[in-house]
Amino acid sequence: MGWQGRDSRRYFYLARRRNGRQENVYFGRGPLAELAAVQVEEGKSRRDEVRQEIRTMRDELRTLDSLIATVDQGAARLLEATLLGQGYYRSHRRWRGARRVRNLTRT
Amino acid sequence: MSEISHEPDEPPVVEDLNWLLQQARKGDENTLPQLRDLLDTRPEVWQHFGNLAGHAREAWLRVISANDLALRESTARKAEDLMRELAGPHPSPIERLLAERVILCWLQLHYADFLAAQAFTKSTKLTDIWSKRQASAHRRYLTSLGALVTLRRLLPGQAGGPPIDSRNLDTSSKNLESSVSRPIDREHQLQVVGEPM
Numbered sequence: 001m002g003w004q005g006r007d008s009r010r011y012f013y014l015a016r017r018r019n020g021r022q023e024n025v026y027f028g029r030g031p032l033a034e035l036a037a038v039q040v041e042e043g044k045s046r047r048d049e050v051r052q053e054i055r056t057m058r059d060e061l062r063t064l065d066s067l068i069a070t071v072d073q074g075a076a077r078l079l080e081a082t083l084l085g086q087g088y089y090r091s092h093r094r095w096r097g098a099r100r101v102r103n104l105t106r107t
Numbered sequence: 108m109s110e111i112s113h114e115p116d117e118p119p120v121v122e123d124l125n126w127l128l129q130q131a132r133k134g135d136e137n138t139l140p141q142l143r144d145l146l147d148t149r150p151e152v153w154q155h156f157g158n159l160a161g162h163a164r165e166a167w168l169r170v171i172s173a174n175d176l177a178l179r180e181s182t183a184r185k186a187e188d189l190m191r192e193l194a195g196p197h198p199s200p201i202e203r204l205l206a207e208r209v210i211l212c213w214l215q216l217h218y219a220d221f222l223a224a225q226a227f228t229k230s231t232k233l234t235d236i237w238s239k240r241q242a243s244a245h246r247r248y249l250t251s252l253g254a255l256v257t258l259r260r261l262l263p264g265q266a267g268g269p270p271i272d273s274r275n276l277d278t279s280s281k282n283l284e285s286s287v288s289r290p291i292d293r294e295h296q297l298q299v300v301g302e303p304m
Contacts, residue, residue: 047230053233054232054233054236057222060170063166064170070159071159071211072250074155075205075208075251075254076254077124077128078146078152078201078204079201079205080128081124081127081131081145081146082146083257083258083261084128084131084142087139088261090132
Protein backbone atom coordinates (compact mmCIF):
# COMPACT_ATOMS: atom_id res chain seq x y z
CA MET A 1 0.00 0.00 0.00
CA GLY A 2 2.65 2.57 1.09
CA TRP A 3 1.66 6.24 1.26
CA GLN A 4 -1.99 6.99 0.47
CA GLY A 5 -3.37 10.48 -0.19
CA ARG A 6 -6.54 11.48 1.72
CA ASP A 7 -7.78 15.13 1.79
CA SER A 8 -4.42 16.46 0.55
CA ARG A 9 -2.63 14.62 3.36
CA ARG A 10 -0.50 11.49 3.13
CA TYR A 11 -0.99 8.49 5.41
CA PHE A 12 1.18 5.40 5.52
CA TYR A 13 -0.27 1.89 5.35
CA LEU A 14 1.83 -1.22 5.64
CA ALA A 15 0.58 -4.12 3.54
CA ARG A 16 1.50 -7.47 5.04
CA ARG A 17 0.36 -11.07 5.14
CA ARG A 18 -0.58 -12.59 8.45
CA ASN A 19 -1.77 -16.16 8.99
CA GLY A 20 -2.29 -16.43 5.26
CA ARG A 21 -4.48 -13.31 5.10
CA GLN A 22 -3.59 -9.98 3.60
CA GLU A 23 -3.93 -7.01 5.94
CA ASN A 24 -3.14 -3.30 5.78
CA VAL A 25 -1.77 -1.78 8.96
CA TYR A 26 -2.43 1.93 9.43
CA PHE A 27 0.56 3.98 10.59
CA GLY A 28 -0.86 7.46 10.09
CA ARG A 29 1.47 10.34 9.18
CA GLY A 30 3.65 10.83 12.22
CA PRO A 31 7.30 9.88 12.86
CA LEU A 32 6.31 6.23 13.26
CA ALA A 33 4.87 6.28 9.73
CA GLU A 34 8.09 7.85 8.41
CA LEU A 35 10.16 5.17 10.18
CA ALA A 36 7.99 2.35 8.83
CA ALA A 37 8.24 3.80 5.31
CA VAL A 38 12.03 3.98 5.55
CA GLN A 39 12.19 0.39 6.77
CA VAL A 40 9.98 -0.81 3.92
CA GLU A 41 12.19 1.03 1.41
CA GLU A 42 15.35 -0.46 2.91
CA GLY A 43 13.93 -3.96 2.73
CA LYS A 44 12.99 -3.41 -0.91
CA SER A 45 16.41 -2.14 -1.91
CA ARG A 46 18.10 -5.00 -0.02
CA ARG A 47 15.99 -7.53 -1.92
CA ASP A 48 16.81 -5.77 -5.21
CA GLU A 49 20.51 -5.90 -4.38
CA VAL A 50 20.36 -9.63 -3.67
CA ARG A 51 18.41 -10.23 -6.89
CA GLN A 52 20.97 -8.25 -8.87
CA GLU A 53 23.85 -10.09 -7.20
CA ILE A 54 22.32 -13.46 -8.06
CA ARG A 55 21.77 -12.40 -11.67
CA THR A 56 25.34 -11.12 -12.05
CA MET A 57 26.91 -14.21 -10.49
CA ARG A 58 24.80 -16.53 -12.62
CA ASP A 59 25.76 -14.68 -15.80
CA GLU A 60 29.42 -14.74 -14.84
CA LEU A 61 29.51 -18.42 -13.97
CA ARG A 62 27.44 -19.60 -16.94
CA THR A 63 30.42 -19.83 -19.32
CA LEU A 64 32.58 -21.53 -16.70
CA ASP A 65 29.88 -24.05 -15.91
CA SER A 66 29.44 -24.85 -19.56
CA LEU A 67 33.21 -25.35 -19.95
CA ILE A 68 33.28 -27.74 -17.01
CA ALA A 69 30.28 -29.60 -18.37
CA THR A 70 32.02 -30.02 -21.74
CA VAL A 71 35.22 -31.33 -20.13
CA ASP A 72 33.12 -33.55 -17.88
CA GLN A 73 31.23 -35.10 -20.76
CA GLY A 74 34.37 -35.44 -22.86
CA ALA A 75 36.32 -37.16 -20.08
CA ALA A 76 33.40 -39.49 -19.38
CA ARG A 77 33.15 -40.40 -23.08
CA LEU A 78 36.88 -41.03 -23.35
CA LEU A 79 36.88 -43.18 -20.23
CA GLU A 80 33.98 -45.14 -21.62
CA ALA A 81 35.74 -45.51 -24.98
CA THR A 82 38.95 -46.66 -23.28
CA LEU A 83 37.19 -49.26 -21.16
CA LEU A 84 34.98 -50.49 -24.00
CA GLY A 85 38.05 -50.75 -26.21
CA GLN A 86 39.74 -52.95 -23.62
CA GLY A 87 36.76 -55.32 -23.51
CA TYR A 88 34.72 -54.07 -20.56
CA TYR A 89 31.02 -53.41 -20.94
CA ARG A 90 28.45 -51.51 -18.95
CA SER A 91 25.46 -53.09 -17.31
CA HIS A 92 23.15 -51.13 -15.01
CA ARG A 93 25.74 -48.35 -14.73
CA ARG A 94 28.40 -50.79 -13.55
CA TRP A 95 31.47 -51.86 -15.45
CA ARG A 96 31.64 -55.58 -16.03
CA GLY A 97 33.82 -58.03 -17.92
CA ALA A 98 36.99 -58.18 -15.80
CA ARG A 99 37.29 -61.94 -16.42
CA ARG A 100 36.86 -61.46 -20.15
CA VAL A 101 39.53 -58.75 -20.20
CA ARG A 102 41.92 -61.02 -18.24
CA ASN A 103 41.36 -63.80 -20.77
CA LEU A 104 41.85 -61.42 -23.68
CA THR A 105 45.10 -60.16 -22.14
CA ARG A 106 46.36 -63.73 -21.67
CA THR A 107 45.62 -64.68 -25.28
CA MET B 108 34.80 -12.33 -16.99
CA SER B 109 34.61 -10.94 -20.49
CA GLU B 110 38.10 -12.47 -20.99
CA ILE B 111 36.52 -15.94 -20.92
CA SER B 112 35.74 -17.06 -24.42
CA HIS B 113 33.46 -19.88 -25.42
CA GLU B 114 34.93 -23.29 -26.04
CA PRO B 115 36.00 -24.04 -29.62
CA ASP B 116 33.92 -26.24 -31.88
CA GLU B 117 34.48 -29.96 -31.62
CA PRO B 118 37.00 -31.33 -34.14
CA PRO B 119 35.95 -34.12 -36.54
CA VAL B 120 37.77 -36.74 -34.44
CA VAL B 121 35.29 -36.14 -31.61
CA GLU B 122 32.43 -36.84 -34.00
CA ASP B 123 34.16 -40.08 -35.01
CA LEU B 124 34.56 -40.97 -31.34
CA ASN B 125 30.89 -40.29 -30.65
CA TRP B 126 29.82 -42.43 -33.58
CA LEU B 127 32.07 -45.33 -32.57
CA LEU B 128 30.85 -45.07 -28.98
CA GLN B 129 27.25 -45.24 -30.12
CA GLN B 130 27.97 -48.38 -32.10
CA ALA B 131 29.90 -49.94 -29.22
CA ARG B 132 27.06 -49.16 -26.81
CA LYS B 133 24.72 -51.07 -29.11
CA GLY B 134 27.00 -54.09 -28.70
CA ASP B 135 28.77 -53.93 -32.08
CA GLU B 136 32.06 -55.67 -31.23
CA ASN B 137 33.54 -54.85 -34.66
CA THR B 138 33.89 -51.22 -33.62
CA LEU B 139 36.12 -52.03 -30.64
CA PRO B 140 39.38 -52.32 -32.63
CA GLN B 141 38.48 -49.05 -34.38
CA LEU B 142 37.82 -47.42 -31.02
CA ARG B 143 41.19 -48.57 -29.69
CA ASP B 144 42.85 -47.42 -32.90
CA LEU B 145 41.27 -43.99 -32.64
CA LEU B 146 42.42 -43.52 -29.05
CA ASP B 147 45.94 -44.76 -29.83
CA THR B 148 46.65 -43.08 -33.14
CA ARG B 149 44.78 -39.80 -33.07
CA PRO B 150 46.23 -37.67 -30.30
CA GLU B 151 44.12 -34.67 -31.33
CA VAL B 152 41.18 -36.16 -29.42
CA TRP B 153 43.19 -35.97 -26.19
CA GLN B 154 44.59 -32.58 -27.14
CA HIS B 155 41.12 -31.18 -27.73
CA PHE B 156 39.80 -32.10 -24.29
CA GLY B 157 43.15 -31.38 -22.64
CA ASN B 158 43.13 -27.85 -24.08
CA LEU B 159 39.56 -27.34 -22.97
CA ALA B 160 40.44 -28.46 -19.45
CA GLY B 161 43.45 -26.14 -19.33
CA HIS B 162 41.33 -23.26 -20.58
CA ALA B 163 38.67 -23.99 -17.96
CA ARG B 164 41.29 -24.18 -15.21
CA GLU B 165 42.68 -20.76 -16.15
CA ALA B 166 39.20 -19.29 -16.24
CA TRP B 167 38.35 -20.68 -12.79
CA LEU B 168 41.61 -19.37 -11.36
CA ARG B 169 40.76 -15.92 -12.71
CA VAL B 170 37.31 -15.99 -11.13
CA ILE B 171 38.51 -17.31 -7.77
CA SER B 172 41.34 -14.85 -7.37
CA ALA B 173 39.70 -11.83 -9.06
CA ASN B 174 42.50 -9.23 -9.12
CA ASP B 175 44.59 -10.80 -6.37
CA LEU B 176 47.61 -12.06 -8.30
CA ALA B 177 49.24 -13.62 -5.24
CA LEU B 178 46.12 -15.65 -4.56
CA ARG B 179 45.98 -16.66 -8.23
CA GLU B 180 49.59 -17.84 -8.16
CA SER B 181 49.23 -19.77 -4.91
CA THR B 182 45.97 -21.40 -6.03
CA ALA B 183 47.54 -22.33 -9.37
CA ARG B 184 50.45 -23.95 -7.55
CA LYS B 185 48.17 -25.87 -5.24
CA ALA B 186 46.16 -27.08 -8.22
CA GLU B 187 49.39 -28.11 -9.98
CA ASP B 188 50.59 -30.01 -6.87
CA LEU B 189 47.28 -31.78 -6.56
CA MET B 190 47.37 -32.61 -10.26
CA ARG B 191 50.85 -34.14 -9.91
CA GLU B 192 49.74 -36.10 -6.87
CA LEU B 193 46.64 -37.44 -8.60
CA ALA B 194 48.09 -38.15 -12.02
CA GLY B 195 51.41 -39.56 -10.83
CA PRO B 196 54.78 -39.34 -12.57
CA HIS B 197 53.90 -40.98 -15.89
CA PRO B 198 50.18 -40.57 -16.51
CA SER B 199 48.50 -42.01 -19.58
CA PRO B 200 46.43 -39.46 -21.62
CA ILE B 201 43.15 -40.66 -20.12
CA GLU B 202 44.59 -40.50 -16.63
CA ARG B 203 45.86 -36.98 -17.17
CA LEU B 204 42.46 -35.87 -18.45
CA LEU B 205 40.60 -37.47 -15.55
CA ALA B 206 42.98 -35.89 -13.05
CA GLU B 207 42.53 -32.51 -14.77
CA ARG B 208 38.78 -32.96 -14.46
CA VAL B 209 39.18 -33.63 -10.72
CA ILE B 210 41.16 -30.40 -10.38
CA LEU B 211 38.46 -28.43 -12.18
CA CYS B 212 35.79 -29.88 -9.95
CA TRP B 213 37.95 -29.15 -6.90
CA LEU B 214 38.22 -25.50 -7.92
CA GLN B 215 34.50 -25.30 -8.56
CA LEU B 216 33.65 -26.97 -5.25
CA HIS B 217 35.83 -24.73 -3.13
CA TYR B 218 34.59 -21.61 -4.83
CA ALA B 219 31.03 -22.80 -4.14
CA ASP B 220 32.01 -23.46 -0.49
CA PHE B 221 33.35 -19.95 -0.22
CA LEU B 222 30.26 -18.35 -1.78
CA ALA B 223 27.88 -20.42 0.35
CA ALA B 224 29.70 -19.36 3.52
CA GLN B 225 29.67 -15.72 2.44
CA ALA B 226 25.99 -15.82 1.46
CA PHE B 227 25.06 -17.13 4.90
CA THR B 228 25.41 -13.62 6.33
CA LYS B 229 23.48 -11.93 3.51
CA SER B 230 20.12 -13.52 2.79
CA THR B 231 18.38 -16.85 2.97
CA LYS B 232 17.66 -16.78 -0.76
CA LEU B 233 21.35 -16.42 -1.59
CA THR B 234 22.20 -19.12 0.94
CA ASP B 235 19.72 -21.51 -0.71
CA ILE B 236 21.09 -20.85 -4.18
CA TRP B 237 24.74 -21.28 -3.22
CA SER B 238 24.02 -24.31 -1.08
CA LYS B 239 22.39 -25.99 -4.07
CA ARG B 240 25.39 -25.06 -6.17
CA GLN B 241 27.70 -26.41 -3.49
CA ALA B 242 25.81 -29.71 -3.41
CA SER B 243 25.97 -30.08 -7.19
CA ALA B 244 29.70 -29.20 -7.26
CA HIS B 245 30.28 -31.79 -4.56
CA ARG B 246 28.45 -34.48 -6.54
CA ARG B 247 30.47 -33.59 -9.63
CA TYR B 248 33.72 -33.74 -7.65
CA LEU B 249 32.92 -37.19 -6.29
CA THR B 250 31.96 -38.42 -9.74
CA SER B 251 35.25 -37.16 -11.16
CA LEU B 252 37.22 -38.94 -8.42
CA GLY B 253 35.13 -42.07 -8.96
CA ALA B 254 36.08 -42.07 -12.65
CA LEU B 255 39.78 -41.97 -11.80
CA VAL B 256 39.33 -44.78 -9.27
CA THR B 257 37.45 -46.82 -11.87
CA LEU B 258 40.26 -46.43 -14.39
CA ARG B 259 42.94 -47.39 -11.88
CA ARG B 260 41.04 -50.45 -10.69
CA LEU B 261 40.02 -51.73 -14.09
CA LEU B 262 43.14 -50.89 -16.05
CA PRO B 263 46.00 -50.89 -13.56
CA GLY B 264 48.49 -51.47 -16.36
CA GLN B 265 47.52 -48.22 -18.10
CA ALA B 266 47.57 -46.13 -14.96
CA GLY B 267 50.84 -44.46 -14.14
CA GLY B 268 49.53 -42.74 -11.03
CA PRO B 269 49.86 -43.76 -7.41
CA PRO B 270 48.16 -47.05 -6.51
CA ILE B 271 44.81 -46.85 -4.79
CA ASP B 272 44.62 -48.40 -1.37
CA SER B 273 41.78 -50.88 -1.69
CA ARG B 274 41.33 -50.94 2.08
CA ASN B 275 39.92 -47.44 1.86
CA LEU B 276 37.30 -48.53 -0.63
CA ASP B 277 34.04 -50.22 0.07
CA THR B 278 34.75 -53.60 -1.49
CA SER B 279 31.27 -54.93 -0.73
CA SER B 280 29.90 -52.61 -3.40
CA LYS B 281 30.37 -53.65 -6.99
CA ASN B 282 29.60 -50.13 -8.11
CA LEU B 283 33.07 -48.68 -8.22
CA GLU B 284 31.96 -45.12 -8.87
CA SER B 285 29.88 -45.01 -5.72
CA SER B 286 32.45 -46.61 -3.47
CA VAL B 287 34.48 -43.51 -2.67
CA SER B 288 34.00 -41.79 0.66
CA ARG B 289 34.32 -38.00 0.73
CA PRO B 290 38.01 -37.58 0.00
CA ILE B 291 38.55 -33.91 0.81
CA ASP B 292 42.16 -33.31 1.64
CA ARG B 293 42.28 -30.55 4.24
CA GLU B 294 45.79 -29.67 3.19
CA HIS B 295 44.60 -28.90 -0.31
CA GLN B 296 41.47 -27.04 0.63
CA LEU B 297 41.38 -23.71 -1.06
CA GLN B 298 41.34 -20.66 1.12
CA VAL B 299 39.80 -17.77 -0.73
CA VAL B 300 40.26 -14.39 0.84
CA GLY B 301 38.80 -11.02 -0.08
CA GLU B 302 36.02 -10.28 -2.48
CA PRO B 303 35.73 -12.83 -5.31
CA MET B 304 34.38 -10.49 -7.97
